[in-house]
Amino acid sequence: MTKWLVSLPPTLFLVVFFLVPALLMVGASFQQPGDFGGLVPAMQDGQFTLSLETYRFFLGDWIYAEIFGRSFLVAAATTLICLLLAYPLALLIARSGQRHRNLLVLLVILPLASNFLIRIYAWIILLGPVDLLYTPFAVIAGMVYVHLPFMVLPLYNNLEQHDPALLEAAQDLGAGTWTRFWRITLPLSLPGIWAGSALVFIPVLGMFAIPELLGGTRDLLIGNLIKEQFLDNRDWPLGSTLSLLLTVAVLALAGLSARAGRLRRGRA
Amino acid sequence: MKALRASVVAVLLAVLAMLAHAEDVLYLYIWNTYLSEDTVQRFEVQCRCRLKQDFYSDNEEMLAKLEAGAIGYDLIVPTGNAVETLLRKNALRPLDKSKLPNLKNVKAEFHDPWYDPGMRYAVPYATTVTLLGYNATRLAELGLPTDSWALIFEPRHLEKLKGKVTVLNSQRELMAAAMKYLGYSVQENDPARWDEAKRLILRAKPYWATFSNSTYIKDLAIGNIWVAHGYSSDMFRAQQDAQEAKRPFTIGFRTPKEGAVLAVDSFVLHKSGRRPDLAHQFIQFMLEGANAADVSSLIGAGNPNAAAMPYIPPEIAGNPGIFPPPDDLRRLEMLRDFDPKTRRLLSRMWTEIKVR
Numbered sequence: 001m002t003k004w005l006v007s008l009p010p011t012l013f014l015v016v017f018f019l020v021p022a023l024l025m026v027g028a029s030f031q032q033p034g035d036f037g038g039l040v041p042a043m044q045d046g047q048f049t050l051s052l053e054t055y056r057f058f059l060g061d062w063i064y065a066e067i068f069g070r071s072f073l074v075a076a077a078t079t080l081i082c083l084l085l086a087y088p089l090a091l092l093i094a095r096s097g098q099r100h101r102n103l104l105v106l107l108v109i110l111p112l113a114s115n116f117l118i119r120i121y122a123w124i125i126l127l128g129p130v131d132l133l134y135t136p137f138a139v140i141a142g143m144v145y146v147h148l149p150f151m152v153l154p155l156y157n158n159l160e161q162h163d164p165a166l167l168e169a170a171q172d173l174g175a176g177t178w179t180r181f182w183r184i185t186l187p188l189s190l191p192g193i194w195a196g197s198a199l200v201f202i203p204v205l206g207m208f209a210i211p212e213l214l215g216g217t218r219d220l221l222i223g224n225l226i227k228e229q230f231l232d233n234r235d236w237p238l239g240s241t242l243s244l245l246l247t248v249a250v251l252a253l254a255g256l257s258a259r260a261g262r263l264r265r266g267r268a
Numbered sequence: 269m270k271a272l273r274a275s276v277v278a279v280l281l282a283v284l285a286m287l288a289h290a291e292d293v294l295y296l297y298i299w300n301t302y303l304s305e306d307t308v309q310r311f312e313v314q315c316r317c318r319l320k321q322d323f324y325s326d327n328e329e330m331l332a333k334l335e336a337g338a339i340g341y342d343l344i345v346p347t348g349n350a351v352e353t354l355l356r357k358n359a360l361r362p363l364d365k366s367k368l369p370n371l372k373n374v375k376a377e378f379h380d381p382w383y384d385p386g387m388r389y390a391v392p393y394a395t396t397v398t399l400l401g402y403n404a405t406r407l408a409e410l411g412l413p414t415d416s417w418a419l420i421f422e423p424r425h426l427e428k429l430k431g432k433v434t435v436l437n438s439q440r441e442l443m444a445a446a447m448k449y450l451g452y453s454v455q456e457n458d459p460a461r462w463d464e465a466k467r468l469i470l471r472a473k474p475y476w477a478t479f480s481n482s483t484y485i486k487d488l489a490i491g492n493i494w495v496a497h498g499y500s501s502d503m504f505r506a507q508q509d510a511q512e513a514k515r516p517f518t519i520g521f522r523t524p525k526e527g528a529v530l531a532v533d534s535f536v537l538h539k540s541g542r543r544p545d546l547a548h549q550f551i552q553f554m555l556e557g558a559n560a561a562d563v564s565s566l567i568g569a570g571n572p573n574a575a576a577m578p579y580i581p582p583e584i585a586g587n588p589g590i591f592p593p594p595d596d597l598r599r600l601e602m603l604r605d606f607d608p609k610t611r612r613l614l615s616r617m618w619t620e621i622k623v624r
Contacts, residue, residue: 032608033608033611033612034608035356035607035608036352036353036356036357036605037331037332037335037353038335057612057616063616063619063620063623064619066623067619067623124483124486128487128490128492131431133477133492134477134478212437213483215478216477216478217473217474217476217477217478217479217622218622218623218624220619220622220623224622225619228439228615228618229615230332231326231328231329231332232326232328232438232439232440233439233611233612233614233615233618234328234331234332234611235608235611235612235615238612238615
């Protein structure tokens with residue numbers, strides 16, 4: 001009974017604010033764009049207006065698939081770079097003295113206290129003079145910078161819980177630094193890696209502000225495309241179709257990574 | 269969906285009702301930095317009420333918010349095509365002209381816009397032209413022309429400007445500039461001509477630094493870029509910024525000789541507004557010459573109000589980029605919305621422009 005009461009509010013929240021909008025989006029993807037934005041009602045003058053028109057338009061040529069592919073590449077690159085940068089940092093924090101840990105974690109979170117757009121504008125000032133502004137490099141740099149804390153925190157959280165006795169035991173048995181990392185620390189930290197990767201990969205996939213501010217003339221990502229459909233172009237059905245396909249892709253990926261995580265743990 | 273929207277509306281109404289009881293408040297939904305703090309204070313003193321502002325940075329953002337069910341705004345300041353959209357959605361309240369004697373101050377050429385002949389719903393407030401802003405010092409050194417769209421579309425000019433040009437990140441505005449350069453109307457119906465514009469843009473694109481809707485003001489003012497496609501009021505600001513920072517160059521802007529896009533922003537009364545009385549008071553106040561002049565003197569917008577002209581500094585009133593002379597005016601066109609099919613076609617072209 002208590003279990004039900006406790007889990008009811010979050011479930012309700014998810015149903016109302018995730019499931020309902022998602023279903024509205026599915027509906028909109030089959031509707032027609034209205035003359036002045038919005039949607040043509042599903043039933044108009046006794047006529048059924050729903051159709052697969054938008055999906056046909058999407059599949060009509062490769063351009064939209066190409067943008068999806070490009071966005072996944074950017075998200076993957078950002079996640080990988082974040083991981084490579086965050087892992088040593090998280091390890092350092094987890095292994096430092098109890099007194100310093102909280103301060104170091106605070107320093108990682110600190111940038112989040114200032115507005116995201118201001119931090120991106122700072123990058124405009126940094127990259128302008130060295131001629132790197134408006135390039136794919138600038139986009140990736142901005143993405144990595146903004147999302148780094150979301151990789152550091154789950155990694156730190158995981159690494160901090162490792163029992164030091166395991167490493168001591170390994171050392172007593174003759175394992176070197178590298179072997180201890182490769183055979184003990186890394187496998188134990190996999191759940192942290194998966195969690196951090198999901199926290200970085202998924203928001204990067206939908207991000208539109210960073211490519212818009214830092215990107216050049218070719219850095220269009222799926223997030224920009226969706227934003228354009230809803231705002232500039234007022235084509236809700238196309239925007240909904242694109243968002244829906246993105247959501248499906250993200251869910252599929254999250255499912256795969258959860259499965260991979262379970263398999264790994266099973267083997268370890 | 270309907271039921272959900274209705275309940276959201278009910279809650280918002282209840283909240284608004286509570287707020288309104290406390291004092292007389294006029295809710296205004298307006299462009300960023302379109303009304304000076306000074307003007308606001310003078311109005312608040314005169315009407316003994318409070319003016320609350322919400323801001324948007326483009327028409328689509330405003331329309332999207334209203335489309336999603338936002339209510340309670342007494343006044344909105346849309347551009348012509350957005351006025352038409354709101355009218356077609358039956359979202360506007362007709363003006364009560366008996367409360368607006370100052371309406372006589374509006375210049376004759378703004379009395380009959382295509383979206384609202386006879387000013388029955390919309391009172392013109394400010395105008396902007398989408399044109400070219402440039403680093404006048406640099407361009408003179410390079411010997412490049414500043415009076416033609418050729419500057420951003422012709423490779424022979426762009427070769428000297430590689431990486432120093434930005435264009436608006438707006439499908440309608442950029443395509444319109446290309447259409448004007450090709451000698452077509454911005455309301456063209458022939459897909460082949462749009463395709464021609466797309467090819468023109470794709471040919472020039474490798475030379476451009478980026479698509480930018482706001483960062484170009486700063487980039488132009490500090491010398492990062494030398495030519496920007498953008499709005500006259502933004503160019504005015506870049507010009508002022510460069511001057512104040514004592515940069516070793518000056519910023520100029522002018523309407524290309526092939527013609528350009530004109531935007532007229534007007535006050536309209538939204539049906540969901542609860543204080544049409546205060547809204548009329550505000551429009552009447554803003555139509556007075558001294559108050560109407562602020563938008564030109566402070567942000568460099570063009571002014572449709574004849575009574576405002578004596579209050580506007582001569583260097584602004586005489587700037588052809590801000591107040592287009594009659595010859596230029598004839599070559600300016602306002603944007604109108606397309607039907608959904610054309611919108612999708614153009615959006616597809618735009619996506620291709622962005623990706624290639």
